[in-house]
Amino acid sequence: MGTQLTVVVPALNEERRLPTTLTGLTAALACYAPASEIVVVDNGSTDRTAHVVAAHSGGPVPVRLMQCAERGKGAAVRAGILASDSAFVGFCDADLATGVDALAGVLVQLGAGVNVVVGSRAHPGSTVCARHSAVRLAGAWAFRRAVRELVPGIGDTQCGFKFFDRATAHALFQPLRTVGFAFDVELLARAQRAGLVVSELPVQWTDVPGSSFDAVRDGYRSFLALLEIRAILAAESAPSPSVLPAFGAVEATQSA
Numbered sequence: 001m002g003t004q005l006t007v008v009v010p011a012l013n014e015e016r017r018l019p020t021t022l023t024g025l026t027a028a029l030a031c032y033a034p035a036s037e038i039v040v041v042d043n044g045s046t047d048r049t050a051h052v053v054a055a056h057s058g059g060p061v062p063v064r065l066m067q068c069a070e071r072g073k074g075a076a077v078r079a080g081i082l083a084s085d086s087a088f089v090g091f092c093d094a095d096l097a098t099g100v101d102a103l104a105g106v107l108v109q110l111g112a113g114v115n116v117v118v119g120s121r122a123h124p125g126s127t128v129c130a131r132h133s134a135v136r137l138a139g140a141w142a143f144r145r146a147v148r149e150l151v152p153g154i155g156d157t158q159c160g161f162k163f164f165d166r167a168t169a170h171a172l173f174q175p176l177r178t179v180g181f182a183f184d185v186e187l188l189a190r191a192q193r194a195g196l197v198v199s200e201l202p203v204q205w206t207d208v209p210g211s212s213f214d215a216v217r218d219g220y221r222s223f224l225a226l227l228e229i230r231a232i233l234a235a236e237s238a239p240s241p242s243v244l245p246a247f248g249a250v251e252a253t254q255s256a
């Protein structure tokens, strides 16, 4: 039997958080989806991230390491997803802030034909245990407001836990241009524009110390990324010059 599910874990200098994550994730996958694999995608970590992956490679679920030349969480997730040919693919963070039990719901929803399953801290059935700073909370609030127009109706775009059927994943990740933390917004906007079935899933989310997200630096970059995403999608949906009527044709239509 081929691999049913690939879980991509983007990781940059995660030697401390990754061991617990790989232990928990392999145990959960062995239970919920035995024909699965974990692909850790690194961007040249300078710590023992690669050793941690090697130490878990002999467990109940294959774990392998992939290098991605392009920096950024979005670029790493994209590389891992596009390299997979499993029936279902998705990603979760190296801190495993989202409880692995949500995988059961993921498999039910994908099996029922949902194209994009979005772990969501905004779901009424979710529990969230967070210890974010006031700056981070204010930034997250402003970001959610700014995102509303791009992805209406989705309560949480940034939870690092999303899963797709293979065709959907390839259609969404192939054209993806956002390489940093805001890549999820571009993905979801593309999914909505394509009329795909997107479903938010309740999660148990617990903040794990050691985040690489800098509220000021990455927050600023994420807001800039929203402007870029808006411009990219607008340019893609604008009619190409070849389908616009020639100037003379417009004149002819108007004078008719």
Ligand SMILES: Nc1nc2c(ncn2[C@@H]2O[C@H](COP(=O)(O)OP(=O)(O)OP(=O)(O)O)[C@@H](O)[C@H]2O)c(=O)[nH]1
Pocket: 009, 010, 011, 012, 013, 014, 041, 042, 043, 071, 072, 073, 076, 092, 093, 094, 095, 097, 160, 181, 208, 210, 211, 212, 213
């Ligand atoms: N490969 C790769 N992974 C990255 C990069 N930046 C972040 N990540 C990974 O992306 C995941 C999410 O990063 P976190 O540091 O937990 O940040 P976050 O989940 O957005 O923020 P918190 O809510 O504070 O945890 C982790 O698995 C990181 O290792 C990057 O440049 N390359």
Ligand SMILES: [Mg+2]
Pocket: 093, 095, 097, 160, 211
């Ligand atoms: Mg995190």
